Amino acid sequence: MTALLDVDTAVATADDGAPRFASWQARAGAIALDVLPGVGVITTMALLAYTTAVGGWLWWVFMGVLAAAALATFVNRWLLPPITGWTMGRAVTRIRVVTATGQPAGSTRLLIRELAHLLDTAALFVGWLWPLGDKRHRTFADLLLRTEVRVVDSVDHPRRNVRRIAGCVLIAAAVLCVAGGGLGYLQVYRQDRALEQARAEIAEQGPRIVEQLLSYGTKSVVDDFARAQALATDGYRPQLVAQQQAVQKSGVTDNEYWAVSSAVLPDPTPTMDRAAMLLALQGQRGSDPNSLKFITATVRADFEKSNGRWQVAVLTVLKKPLTGQNGGPQPPQPPSPPQNKPPR
Structure with a gap:
């Protein structure tokens, strides 16, 4: 799900000048906001499309919403960070992916990093828990790509209320799932009635x-x-x-x-x-x-x-x-x- 954000940021530092690394909770919250709404809509629409006659108007509606949710998730997770420096989830939790030297991670590095998260998952999810014991709070993907996730400072008055945007996205995803489920139920109910008739x-x-x-x-x-x-x-x-x-x-x-x-x-x-x-x-x-x-x-x-x-x-x-x-x-x-x- 997308959120066009334009907030001036700077990497936050502690009193001694050391960078502040993002906590595991902040990273988990960010990825949840970035991925779960889209995954929820995609899964719901895929199940509804599976129970609907292929080629019917309702099947096309479900597949269209599924494609839109997949595209929005892709744009938010992979295209927005190189352009704005943010995803919706990272903007809400005020964290950012940078290189080990504190420079912004480029689009290529970010894309490869997302693919490298497969290593975090393949190792029985140990890679996702690795930041809990790593002093720089890095996953396996971060270790491989030499990236870090750090806390950033926002200006006093951001141009957009990112939490409101995130709330609207969550509400929209929930409405789509509920509406799709309602349409699917009506379709199945009508089909059962027609078969009985x-x-x-x-x-x-x-x-x-x-x-x-x-x-x-x-x-x-x-x-x-x-x-x-x-x-x-x-x-x-x-x-x-x-x-x-x-x-x-x-x-x-x-x-x-x-x-x-x-x-x-x-x-x-x-x-x-x-x-x-x-x-x-x-x-x-x-x-x-x-x-x-x-x-x-x-x-x-x-x-x-x-x-x-x-x-x-x-x-x-x-x-x-x-x-x-x-x-x-x-x-x-x-x-x-x-x-x-x-x-x-």
Whole structure:
């Protein structure tokens, strides 16, 4: 997070003329003010973007805020010190990075120093605690780059109130995190509601759609086939038409199905415009009561929603239709009992 500061400073010295080195607490406070607001916003937005559909408007909002927070942190931590001599955190705690001779550290040295802090972290964070025992309060990065962090004196009336700027930055970071979390919650809540609504629609409409897709009569076959084609997606319709043409060539008889049981299947990657259902079907084939055949079958129907209407995308037969005459499938008959023969 950035803060454009313009304060005249001079390195503070003790009464004996020795430089005053920054305390570990001041250094920790400075880096916390410089890094934590940006890291908090970046982490929050990354998590929210991960739970949001990629490419959606809300995903772009989260990624935009993330990029802005990363850029602001980079500017404050790496670009401002060579220009103004300060970062926001160092301005608040009144400390400054200088060379061992007390000269301002250049931009190249400061950038390499930031990278060298990886050594402080890699050594199980011992490098960050090293200033507690070093007489010049240096980390491993300071030892490597020959830099020191010293207390500086400010003029009596600085041109800007740096503490107020830091407070505004902290408040802005907190507001962004809370607002992002609120938007993410609303998005997830709406998505869950939409998924529940889609499952409810399929539970209600799915069985009827499959019944109409598979049922037809000899007198209304043209209209029935046209209705069935309208219930299929563009991808499934050619397969359905080929099946209908095969039925017409072999001779059309009345064919009626109804769903006796159905269940919406769980989807590992649920969406609001796709669903699947398992159906147990019963039906009858033919119109003559003497030759009427009763049918049972089990199918899986995959649905897609287009223009506000659910259509069948794939119809998979899991258990082929079983037919029986005058009362359904005929059970196997038990063997006839043996005939009694007179003894000889």
